[in-house]
Amino acid sequence: MIDAEAIRSGNRLALSRALTAVENNTPDSKRLQATLFPFTGNAHLVGVTGAPGSGKSTLVNQLAKAFRQSSINEKPPKIAIIAVDPTSPYSGGALLGDRIRMQDLAGDKGIFIRSMASRGALGGLAHSTAAFATLLDSAGFDIILIETVGAGQAEVNIARLAHTVIVVEAPGMGDDIQAIKAGILEIADILVVNKADRPEAENTARALKIMLEMSRGGGMTAASKHLMRSLAEKKVNTNQKDEKTGWETPIRLVTAIEGSGIDTLVDDIRRHKAYLVSSDLWKVKEAYRLEKDLEALIKDKLVDQWQENLDEEKYQALLAEIIQRKRSPIEALDLLL
């Protein structure tokens, strides 16, 4: 049994063990999540997403350092980094990356880094991220940077659940269609063109600006509009009177590896939080995120329950008929459920 109080008071060993418990989906991890959930709701979740090679990891490391250094007159915020890794189900690729990052940020007790392996976890990638956020939030982390590879549906969905979504592009990584294809432009609250020392960086930024303007009517992101609509249907009140007076997505040129442009980005993230809180979108996003988490848990549990009560013989017989092409999966479904 891992001590929930130890996690709350900042014990790193207890926290690490709890996160591993979440990955292994132990009963103890569920108890911890339930116990610690009331102590959450303070952390600012920042999703950072972009294609492989866009330099996300470097950017996230620099952001963590900058946040730690930027508050000279006040207590610096505690920063956690969750790297959501679409590793193969066969081997764990997360560890190597972790070790390299540790070297860079080691020594600062206010920064906590953890890769998340998602195989087999209750509710999949989405719930694991939510559970990680719950534990880190209750442990007093002020900013949780969630890094995902933004080219997959599941990973983009996770980033979208953050309060603030940063989409990272790099110049010269394929033509403009790639960016549209990835479908991640419109979920961006902040757009970063990383590796801005490359000659094509300005062109990439210009192309992104045009695409952004094309894809959006007002200042709000499509994701926010979608959120507002779905919340409006559920009669959740917000102070947001006019969609057009919303947030304007900045496009920033950054060279993460040299740290240039990082301070502006830190300001953007803070401004975006202030905007969310003042417009009540913060509450809206929280509600949306928690509902999505519940949905993911429900789906998983339904499958578990069904498997427990499964007539294995009947299932195998139907499967054999499918393999012999005597019956289609669609027909078998009706006989099974």
Add this chain to the structure above:
Amino acid sequence: MIDAEAIRSGNRLALSRALTAVENNTPDSKRLQATLFPFTGNAHLVGVTGAPGSGKSTLVNQLAKAFRQSSINEKPPKIAIIAVDPTSPYSGGALLGDRIRMQDLAGDKGIFIRSMASRGALGGLAHSTAAFATLLDSAGFDIILIETVGAGQAEVNIARLAHTVIVVEAPGMGDDIQAIKAGILEIADILVVNKADRPEAENTARALKIMLEMSRGGGMTAASKHLMRSLAEKKVNTNQKDEKTGWETPIRLVTAIEGSGIDTLVDDIRRHKAYLVSSDLWKVKEAYRLEKDLEALIKDKLVDQWQENLDEEKYQALLAEIIQRKRSPIEALDLLL
């Protein structure tokens, strides 16, 4: 009602309408899948996956053209391309890409191209791909090229269900850790280093070779080993006597945009099919794929059934308690199911 016979006899309009019906999950699409399923099992499914910017689309187009031209003395194979697009749920990004590709391959009636939008479809991305494959297979397409962005969990899973998996890398797209992170190396039956005219191409190929050797004991891919194990548990017989005598994943330098290296790749794909058939792995992969399709359908149906019988008032009350942080999602789950 779309005519199933028209699809079988090669009517393109009927086929297109049927694929749209699948995307919209109409009752008619289910009837068609059930009717046409017995006429499938001939097509060679080839998954092509890689990060955005690796040049997958160009490669797939060139492969389609090369397959059409390579059979001088026999009837050229009919080729279908399914582009699985992780487009945002808000707007359809697929169309633009489609139009550009059409221009390139237009005029050849033996090539059929279709992007797949996946939002809201029964069974999600995985089942939509399976349903597309069923329809195209029954329509007489010999080779179905399934193109996915290989950086997301869902997309990599889809590629893995193909008979032959091609993983595309491009030189200079980030350091070697990226390739490990994406976790797609070990599912490759054929590895392509595209854009081989770049100076770093040879180095990338060498690095991939080392990584491949590190990640594999014998000649088989990790995915194949996993498959063999899971099938062995279910007592499916294969001719595969020794894992070490399996397929050796070739690493090919290709410049897709110029067409160089494409013919070798076409040979590799044919050799891999011959290997699968002679080792009975073809049957093994078919069985595995069909079971995964059935599983995806079951999961989706379970959620649908639950939603139909949902006590909406109770659900909303619990959700409100979660949002007020009076109750955790984990606790609410126990009260709901």
